[in-house]
Amino acid sequence: MTKRVAVAIIEGPEGLILMGQRNDNNLWTFPAGHCEEGEDPHSACIREVKEETGLTVTDAKLVLAGCENKINIFVFVCKTTGNLTTKNDPDEEFESLTYEDPFDRIGELHVPAHKNWALRWLANK
Secondary structure, three states: OOEEEEEEEEEOHHHOEEEEEEOOOOOEEOOEEEOOOOOOHHHHHHHHHHHHHOOEEEEEEEEEEEEEOOEEEEEEEEEEEOOOOOOOOOOOOEEEEEEEOHHHHHHHEOOOHHHOHHHHHHHHO
């Protein structure tokens, strides 16, 4: 089965996007994760956002999908409610999350800019 990844774009104040600096490599990324066995990308997006950010997705719209290095990537723009927390993430991926301009982090991204589907969508928005 082809691996599938769901990526969440969550807009915050002043058009900034929710991002976190990963604990394993200090690089920046959007909330995202692999689909579990039998899980569709929409459900994976909602689950990953809850686990990684503590936020509840109230709407997730698929805005881009494609394949990169044999991984199917699904990018969702999400509306959320709740309070940010990283305390419930079983992977302990982030120490904290902040609203950033991803283009200010171009050289510090976990998924490089030329392969980053969320960044691609944001650039064409």
